[in-house]
Amino acid sequence: MEDLSRFKQTYFDESAELLAVAETGLLNLAPGTVDADEVNAIFRAVHSIKGGGGAFGFTDLVAFAHEFETVMDGVRNDSIPVSTDLVDTLIRANDVLGHLLAYAREGSDVPPGTTDAVVAALRRYLRAPDTDANTTGVAAPPPAAPPPAAGVPPDDEDDEAGIFGDALAAIAEARAAASEDAGAGDDDGRVRRIITFRPRHDLLMSGNEPAFLLRALRRLGDAEVECHTERLPALADLEAEHLHLWWTVRLTSGPEVGPEAIDDVFEFVADECDITVTIDSPPPVPVEPPQPVPTAAAATVTAAPPAAPPAATPVPAAPAAVPDAAVRREAGGAGGAGGGNGAGNGAAHTGLTSHTIRVDLDKIDRLVNMVGEMVITQAMIAEHVRDLPPGAFQELLEGLEQLAQHTRELRESVMSIRAQPVSSVFSRMPRLVRELAAATGKEVQLVTAGETTEVDKTVVENLVDPLTHMIRNSIDHGLESPEERERVGKPRQGTVHLSAQHRSGRIVIEVADDGRGINRARVLSKAIEKGLVAPGTALSDEEIDNLIFVPGFSTADAVSNISGRGVGMDVVRRNITSLGGRIAVYSAPGEGSRFVLSLPLTLAVLDGMVISVGEERFVLPLTNIVESLRPKPEDLHGLVGRCDVMMARGEYVRLVYLHRLFGIPRAVGDATRGLVVLVETEDGARLGLVVDEVLGQQQVVIKSLEANYRRLDGVAAATILGDGRVALILDAAGLREMSRHADHGGTRATAALPAPDAPAAAGSATLEPV
Amino acid sequence: MSSSTALAPVADRTAAGVVPRADAARTDAAADAGEEQYVTFTVGEEEYGVNILAVREIRGWTPESRLPNLPDFVRGVINLRGIIIPIFDLRARFGGGRTEVTKRHVVVVLQVGERTRGILVDAISDILAISRDAIKPPPDVDAGMIDAAYLSGLYTADRRMVTLLDVERLFAVETGDADALERRLPAAGRDVHP
Numbered sequence: 001m002e003d004l005s006r007f008k009q010t011y012f013d014e015s016a017e018l019l020a021v022a023e024t025g026l027l028n029l030a031p032g033t034v035d036a037d038e039v040n041a042i043f044r045a046v047h048s049i050k051g052g053g054g055a056f057g058f059t060d061l062v063a064f065a066h067e068f069e070t071v072m073d074g075v076r077n078d079s080i081p082v083s084t085d086l087v088d089t090l091i092r093a094n095d096v097l098g099h100l101l102a103y104a105r106e107g108s109d110v111p112p113g114t115t116d117a118v119v120a121a122l123r124r125y126l127r128a129p130d131t132d133a134n135t136t137g138v139a140a141p142p143p144a145a146p147p148p149a150a151g152v153p154p155d156d157e158d159d160e161a162g163i164f165g166d167a168l169a170a171i172a173e174a175r176a177a178a179s180e181d182a183g184a185g186d187d188d189g190r191v192r193r194i195i196t197f198r199p200r201h202d203l204l205m206s207g208n209e210p211a212f213l214l215r216a217l218r219r220l221g222d223a224e225v226e227c228h229t230e231r232l233p234a235l236a237d238l239e240a241e242h243l244h245l246w247w248t249v250r251l252t253s254g255p256e257v258g259p260e261a262i263d264d265v266f267e268f269v270a271d272e273c274d275i276t277v278t279i280d281s282p283p284p285v286p287v288e289p290p291q292p293v294p295t296a297a298a299a300t301v302t303a304a305p306p307a308a309p310p311a312a313t314p315v316p317a318a319p320a321a322v323p324d325a326a327v328r329r330e331a332g333g334a335g336g337a338g339g340g341n342g343a344g345n346g347a348a349h350t351g352l353t354s355h356t357i358r359v360d361l362d363k364i365d366r367l368v369n370m371v372g373e374m375v376i377t378q379a380m381i382a383e384h385v386r387d388l389p390p391g392a393f394q395e396l397l398e399g400l401e402q403l404a405q406h407t408r409e410l411r412e413s414v415m416s417i418r419a420q421p422v423s424s425v426f427s428r429m430p431r432l433v434r435e436l437a438a439a440t441g442k443e444v445q446l447v448t449a450g451e452t453t454e455v456d457k458t459v460v461e462n463l464v465d466p467l468t469h470m471i472r473n474s475i476d477h478g479l480e481s482p483e484e485r486e487r488v489g490k491p492r493q494g495t496v497h498l499s500a501q502h503r504s505g506r507i508v509i510e511v512a513d514d515g516r517g518i519n520r521a522r523v524l525s526k527a528i529e530k531g532l533v534a535p536g537t538a539l540s541d542e543e544i545d546n547l548i549f550v551p552g553f554s555t556a557d558a559v560s561n562i563s564g565r566g567v568g569m570d571v572v573r574r575n576i577t578s579l580g581g582r583i584a585v586y587s588a589p590g591e592g593s594r595f596v597l598s599l600p601l602t603l604a605v606l607d608g609m610v611i612s613v614g615e616e617r618f619v620l621p622l623t624n625i626v627e628s629l630r631p632k633p634e635d636l637h638g639l640v641g642r643c644d645v646m647m648a649r650g651e652y653v654r655l656v657y658l659h660r661l662f663g664i665p666r667a668v669g670d671a672t673r674g675l676v677v678l679v680e681t682e683d684g685a686r687l688g689l690v691v692d693e694v695l696g697q698q699q700v701v702i703k704s705l706e707a708n709y710r711r712l713d714g715v716a717a718a719t720i721l722g723d724g725r726v727a728l729i730l731d732a733a734g735l736r737e738m739s740r741h742a743d744h745g746g747t748r749a750t751a752a753l754p755a756p757d758a759p760a761a762a763g764s765a766t767l768e769p770v
Numbered sequence: 771m772s773s774s775t776a777l778a779p780v781a782d783r784t785a786a787g788v789v790p791r792a793d794a795a796r797t798d799a800a801a802d803a804g805e806e807q808y809v810t811f812t813v814g815e816e817e818y819g820v821n822i823l824a825v826r827e828i829r830g831w832t833p834e835s836r837l838p839n840l841p842d843f844v845r846g847v848i849n850l851r852g853i854i855i856p857i858f859d860l861r862a863r864f865g866g867g868r869t870e871v872t873k874r875h876v877v878v879v880l881q882v883g884e885r886t887r888g889i890l891v892d893a894i895s896d897i898l899a900i901s902r903d904a905i906k907p908p909p910d911v912d913a914g915m916i917d918a919a920y921l922s923g924l925y926t927a928d929r930r931m932v933t934l935l936d937v938e939r940l941f942a943v944e945t946g947d948a949d950a951l952e953r954r955l956p957a958a959g960r961d962v963h964p
Contacts, residue, residue, distance in 0.1 A: 373852040616836055662838030705847070708885045709856040712837060720849045726835040 011052040012105050013358065018045035019098050020427065026091050027430040031082050034075075042090075043072040049097065053104070060110045061100040064119065068093045071122045080125050089121045091431075190221075190252055191279065195262065198246040199273035205241065208269050214247060216265045221253025361457075364417055368604065371407075371414045372701045378407045379722035415602060420460045422500045422509070423451035428464065429471055429498060436475045443482050443493040444475055450500035455507045456602035462579050463509070463599075466572045470511045470595050471496060473569060478515030478593050488590065490514065506581075507601055512594040518587040520544045527553060545585045549573040580606060580623060606702050608729065610695040610721065611677065613658045614667040617727045618691075619700055619719055624732040626678040626686065628694050633672050643739075646671070646688050648678055655688045656739040658730075661714065668692040681733040689735065698722075702729065714738050805901045808925075810932050811878060811891040813860050818891070819898065819925065819932045824880050828894055831875040842868050845890055850879065857888040858941070880937050887941060898932070900925050905934060 022045040025038045050065030071090065074080035096118045103110045195217065199210055217223050226248045233244065251262075259277065266275050378400075385393075385400055426448050437444040479485075479494035486492055497512040520541060527533040527547045539547075547553060551570040576583045581599035600606065608619035609628075631646050636655070639645045644655040655676065659667030668674040669690075676688040700719035705711065705728075716731035808819035809828075834846035834857050843862035847854050857877060861869045869875065869890055877888040905923035922936040 369852060376849075376852070664836070664838070703852075703854050705854055708854060708887055709837075709847070712839070714838065718835075718847065718854045720852070720854070724849055725833065726847045726849050726854055728835070728837070 008056060010358070011056065012101065015049045015052065015101050018049055019094060019101070020424075021045045022094050022097075023091070023431065024427050026087060026094060027434065029075075029082060029087050029090070031084060034082050036076075039072070039076050043069065043076050046072055046097070049101070056104070058100070058104040060115070061097070061104055064093075064100055064115045065097060067115075067119050067122050068097060071125050074125065086125060089118070089125070093118050093122060190254055191257070192250065192252045193262070194278040195249040195251060196246070196276045196278075197249065197266075197273060198275070199243050199269065201239075201242040201244070203243045203269060203272050206269075206272060208272070210243070210245070210247070213265055213269065214249065217249050217251060217262070220257050220261055220265070221251050223252075224250040226250075364414075368414050368418065371411050372604075375407055375411055375701075376720050376722070376724060378404055380724045383723055415456070415604075416454070418457050418602070419454035420457050421452045421454050422460060422463065422507070425460055425463045425467060426451045426498060426500070429467065432468060432471055433475065433496065436472060440476060441481065442475060442479050444479060445493050445495045446471075446498060447495055448498045453500040453502060453507060455500075455599070456604070458603045459507070459579060459599055459601070462575065466575045466597070467498070467509070467511065469569070469572045471498070474511055474513040474515065474593070474595075478513040478517075480516050502601075503598070506598050509597040509599070510594060511597075512592060514592040517589040517591055517593055518545050518548065518585070520589070523547050545587050548585065549583070579603065580621065582623065604702060605699050606719075606729065608698060608700050608719075609677070610698050610727065611675075611691045612693045612695055613662070613691050614664040616662075616664055617695065617721065617725070618658070619698070619727050619729045620677060620679065620689070620732070621716070621729065622697065624679050624681065626680050628675050628677040630675055631671050636671060644671070646676060648676075648686075648688065651686070653678065653686045653688045654739070655690055656735060657690045658735075659690075659692075661735065661738055679732045679735075681736055685733075685736060687732075687736050687739070689730075689732075700727075700729070804903070805899050808898050808900050808932070808934060809878065809894065810896045810898055810927075811876065811894045813864070813891050814866060816864075817895060817930055817932045818860070819900075819934045820878065820880065820937050821934075822897065824882065824937045826879045826881045826886060829877050829879065829888075831871050831873060831877060831890070848877075848888065850886065850888075853886065855879065855886045855888055857890055859890045861890075861892075863940075882937050882941055885941075889940075896927070898925070898927055900934075908933075 022042045025042040025045070028035070028038055029042075046065055046069045050062050050069060053061040053065060068090075071080060071086075071093075075082060075086070080086065096115055099114060100110060103114075197210070197213070199208075203210065214223075214225055218225075228246045228248065229244070231244045231246065232238075238244075253261075262277055263270075266273070382400060382404060385397060388397075429448070430446055433444050433446040436442075474496050475494075479496070480488070480490075482492040485494065495514050497510065499512075500507060500509045502508075524533065524539065524544050524547070527544075527550070528535050530552060532547065532550050532553060533539065548569045549572075553570065573583050576597055576599070579599055580603065581597055583598075584596045585593060586596065587593040606619075607622040609622055609625055611618050611620055626649075629648070631648075635647050637645050637647075637652075639654075645652045646655055655671060657669065657671075658664070659669055671688075671690045674690055674692045675694055676690055677694065678686060679689050680686050698721075700721070703718045703720060703726075705715065705718045712728075714731055714734040714737075715728045716734070717729045718726050719729055721727050807822040809822050809825050810817050810819040812818075832848055834848050836846040837844060837856070841862075843859045845857040845859045845862075847856050859869050861867065869892075871890070874893065876891055876894055878891055878894070879886060879888045905925050908921040908924055920935055920940045921933055923934045925932045925934055
């Protein structure tokens with residue numbers, strides 16, 4: 001019972017991925033640009049979902065998936081032409097499939113009529129091209145399907161296999177391929193194969209006798225065996241127990257001998273030799289031969305091909321492909337075509353996916369935590385070792401150096417486990433663009449780049465909302481209507497560029513449109529109207545552009561469905577800053593706007609500046625720091641006797657003495673003898689933080705203070721420094737808030753850092769704050 | 771729990787204090803044997819005890835990092851194998867002033883609910899198996915003396931008096947854990963509203 005539910009979980013997880021695959025594929029599908037691989041991928045996805053659903057008895061889901069799949073199959077074999085209308089229907093079908101999966105997951109009944117409309121729409125396509133003799137009924141065979149030879153999988157028998165998703169797909173592929181190979185034999189169904197058998201030197205050591213294998217091959221049909229001796233060393237160098245020979249066998253066998261028979265012969269030595277099997281027969285039908293295998297080439301050179309063009313579809317029968325063999329066998333049987341050799345497609349497909357495993361996120365987080373600890377311990381040891389007399393303990397020092405290097409690498413590898421390509425977010429955007437374009441009547445093209453850029457999972461997850469907002473904003477506000485674009489001499493179709501790249505340890509994401517740009521006059525007048533800016537204020541272009549991030553600002557004249565509720569860009573900015581990121585906008589009137597997001601690669605670590613005050617050390621996030629300087633006495637001024645201000649970069653900033661704010665004894669306390677770190681909070685306010693010393697920049701692991709205690713004013717989180725001591729990470733906005741109040745005893749909540757439930761925030765995963 | 775009043779037997783009170791914790795084993799042990807083990811330690815001349823099931827480990831003193839703007843008894847935070855835990859100075863907590871730490875001072879790491887925290891004490895003295903019947907209620911103290919809310923009872927061992935602490939309540943005040951405080955106050959036996 002428990003086992004079944006675990007499988008179900010896997011099924012739902014996989015189905016969610018498959019749905020996404022199908023959706024991506026569908027969105028790429030357009031009249032004229034039908035990519036067979038893509039169509040196959042969609043078909044496979046739907047088919048796998050259906051198969052697994054059958055195994056768990058989700059009858060509604062299976063019935064619907066069947067309809068969907070039938071149409072996809074029609075698309076696949078070109079009997080249903082691709083039209084925009086069809087794509088829309090298929091996208092809707094994909095959504096419905098998603099709903100059905102959700103119902104199945106909850107275990108609730110599907111409301112009647114959920115699928116009716118889409119099923120009806122799907123069936124329209126089935127009737128159209130073919131005869132309407134065989135079109136009705138859910139259980140009817142796929143009406144638009146071509147004769148079985150074209151590879152329609154008979155559905156009922158392989159449904160149980162559906163949970164293994166890709167195996168199924170491989171079967172489907174293999175069947176298709178098998179039928180293609182149907183003509184690969186001689187007229188009487190006899191198949192000629194060229195088998196090269198290159199045992200490793202030590203084959204004999206494991207008690208295998210090549211002569212037996214060759215004899216077994218001979219039993220399968222007429223075999224012509226050629227022995228190659230060129231690897232044989234000179235007698236003086238000969239190791240009698242090593243095997244230096246290899247063989248080419250030309251095997252002609254009846255249709256009853258499938259590739260599985262040959263696999264069986266080599267079953268026990270598959271790991272100890274290279275074997276290639278090549279179908280050698282007239283009409284060569286290499287539809288899409290996979291990368292040629294070197295040994296196959298050798299085979300065709302040494303073996304004089306008997307009256308036939310060589311090498312149709314070389315099949316790598318390397319040990320790695322053994323799991324595929326099982327699949328292939330089934331395929332051969334079902335296809336009923338004597339020499340169906342399985343085809344590289346199916347093998348390549350399973351090969352792609354079988355190298356991943358599904359791991360519980362908690363386990364990875366634990367690993368990340370432990371590595372974090374190791375890094376700290378290593379740094380701690382390194383610090384102690386520094387005190388050792390130089391020259392002595394040379395080996396110890398070298399060992400530690402190596403340890404440090406490995407630790408660093410380990411940390412990077414572990415972090416990269418959590419990393420995900422941004423494509424999981426980017427792939428949602430084409431659909432959004434499509435819908436928005438339809439809703440606004442604009443013609444929009446989305447161009448994406450850098451989808452493979454990787455960033456921590458948590459960051460990826462938190463990117464969805466901001467990006468959605470920004471793309472909405474670009475299409476709704478940025479792009480002009482097609483008519484307007486034509487008038488100003490731009491192509492009717494507007495373009496939105498979405499790109500991601502790594503830049504100096506951060507990920508930079510850009511959303512750019514070629515629309516009208518920010519209308520600064522309108523933004524300014526709107527801001528004045530809303531009381532966000534005092535009338536008559538002189539603002540630079542940049543400052544005006546940045547007004548769109550101010551809460552409550554919206555320029556849309558009419559509130560639309562899409563954006564214009566005044567909760568757009570300010571929310572984006574808040575989301576981004578809460579991830580430790582920054583957002584900037586660049587706009588040129590008439591040419592478009594460009595939003596640039598810069599985010600840390602992970603929420604678990606932070607680039608910080610370590611500062612000291614008295615005997616305490618603190619970490620200030622690098623994103624907050626503008627510069628640090630030591631002011632001259634004449635730069636400092638008292639303001640109404642209460643607080644000090646300092647002239648920095650042409651403006652007065654208020655000085656905040658950290659030792660006073662935090663009550664730290666034995667601090668320098670004088671800005672002219674200590675340092676002033678010019679800090680900018682997320683909302684753009686600046687202040688000068690007076691500290692004793694700046695110790696240096698360091699990447700620190702964010703740790704929760706709340707997990708075991710509570711949050712504190714002016715403190716965002718904590719971290720552990722190289723010596724194992726705890727240092728607090730300062731919250732610039734919180735410090736500013738504190739310094740405004742004469743008494744700083746209250747508990748105001750301000751957060752400049754992400755809630756440290758990020759992976760490496762040790763313990764916070766298991767210890768939840770009350 | 772609201773049924774326990776000032777007159778309720780101590781045993782009931784202890785049991786009531788145990789139940790809200792997720793620690794089922796502890797409840798069982800208490801019910802079966804009627805006896806619980808306490809780790810006792812000294813702060814100055816006084817001896818205190820905490821239930822052994824709340825003790826996660828005992829470690830030597832390591833320098834703490836101070837936390838700003840907090841009362842004296844919050845020493846700061848330390849790194850306990852990668853997690854950050856607060857350390858409370860028990861001497862300061864009971865009004866004895868800030869402890870001048872030496873290498874011989876000890877931190878008792880306690881698991882309170884989901885949270886881990888440490889208390890700084892002078893030295894560990896003993897582990898006692900204490901029958902619940904042997905625990906005397908704390909003397910009636912002024913309701914204004916909130917400290918008394920942390921005491922779960924008194925025990926006499928070889929003519930020494932051991933003050934048993936209720937760790938959950940001990941930290942409820944500092945962490946603003948109003949819930950825990952609320953939950954525990956009726957059990958303390960004072961000011962119970964029907």
